[in-house]
Amino acid sequence: MRLKNRVAILTAAAGAGIGRATARTFAREGASVVITDAHEARSIKTAEEIKREFAVEAIGIKCDVLNLEEIRQAVKETMELFGRIDILFNNAGTNRPSRIVDMTDESWDVVMGVSLRSVFYFTREVLPIMMKQQYGRIISITSVAGFKGLAAGHAHYAAAKAGVMAFTRCLAMEAAPYRITANTIAPSFIYNEFIPTLYPEEEIRRMLEEIPYPRKGVPQDVANAALFLASDEGEYITGQTICVTGGSWMR
Numbered sequence: 001m002r003l004k005n006r007v008a009i010l011t012a013a014a015g016a017g018i019g020r021a022t023a024r025t026f027a028r029e030g031a032s033v034v035i036t037d038a039h040e041a042r043s044i045k046t047a048e049e050i051k052r053e054f055a056v057e058a059i060g061i062k063c064d065v066l067n068l069e070e071i072r073q074a075v076k077e078t079m080e081l082f083g084r085i086d087i088l089f090n091n092a093g094t095n096r097p098s099r100i101v102d103m104t105d106e107s108w109d110v111v112m113g114v115s116l117r118s119v120f121y122f123t124r125e126v127l128p129i130m131m132k133q134q135y136g137r138i139i140s141i142t143s144v145a146g147f148k149g150l151a152a153g154h155a156h157y158a159a160a161k162a163g164v165m166a167f168t169r170c171l172a173m174e175a176a177p178y179r180i181t182a183n184t185i186a187p188s189f190i191y192n193e194f195i196p197t198l199y200p201e202e203e204i205r206r207m208l209e210e211i212p213y214p215r216k217g218v219p220q221d222v223a224n225a226a227l228f229l230a231s232d233e234g235e236y237i238t239g240q241t242i243c244v245t246g247g248s249w250m251r
């Protein structure tokens with residue numbers, strides 16, 4: 001058990017993708033997990049499933065990362081229940097594809113708010129707790145789009161994800177003296193059951209063809225990297241980005 005006695009809080013962790021897979025992986029390794037997500041019923045259900053399956057403490061809390069009050073409440077409840085926070089997993093991210101000339105202020109603000117500002121908000125709440133503990137792991141999900149952009153229609157998303165990496169490098173320097181590390185994971189295309197409802201078949205095929213490794217990337221691939229960064233083995237790694245792409249980064 002690589003995370004025994006650790007307490008982890010995760011954002012957007014009740015879907016079918018990376019957040020939930022990471023929560024389950026942390027729980028499998030003995031951590032108590034706080035599942036936060038904008039969808040309340042799914043947060044509670046995910047936490048209940050985890051509790052049953054891995055015999056760890058797990059709670060589900062509704063938390064829309066656009067809402068600072070809900071973030072503060074989630075952190076408060078976590079502290080009341082567990083008294084510490086060892087791991088913050090910033091998973092929330094969203095995209096509203098639109099070419100720049102058609103992009104509305106609203107879609108810019110939502111993409112930035114969910115994908116970048118939430119990382120700042122959650123970190124600002126949790127960092128003082130970790131500083132007092134002299135221990136913490138902050139792991140945020142970015143995207144290879146943050147390095148190299150994406151096809152037309154994703155400028156706000158790519159800018160937000162680049163921002164997550166820059167924010168994390170600065171955070172890593174501020175936090176290091178307190179034995180707190182901060183890193184990001186940059187996936188490329190990671191398949192989950194909702195992907196066919198989000199993208200046309202043709203685009204899915206194109207994204208899969210870009211991956212040199214001969215299978216789809218799945219949420220567990222990202223969860224495995226997160227576990228490494230959260231565990232004792234990751235102690236001396238900070239301010240870094242691990243790309244989980246099956247090699248598509250080289251394309």
Ligand SMILES: NC(=O)c1ccc[n+]([C@@H]2O[C@H](COP(=O)([O-])OP(=O)(O)OC[C@H]3O[C@@H](n4cnc5c(N)ncnc54)[C@H](O)[C@@H]3O)[C@@H](O)[C@H]2O)c1
Nearest residue numbers: 012014015016017018019038064065091092093143189190
């Ligand atoms: N899936 C991919 O191909 C891929 C590739 C690169 C990066 N990413 C990034 O990985 C992260 C996870 O994506 P995923 O596709 O694995 O989905 P996921 O299942 O991990 O996340 C979906 C969940 O996010 C929740 N959510 C949406 N808006 C929210 C909000 N405002 N507040 C709180 N929760 C909210 C939803 O309720 C849903 O349960 C995102 O940051 C995404 O940008 C995904």
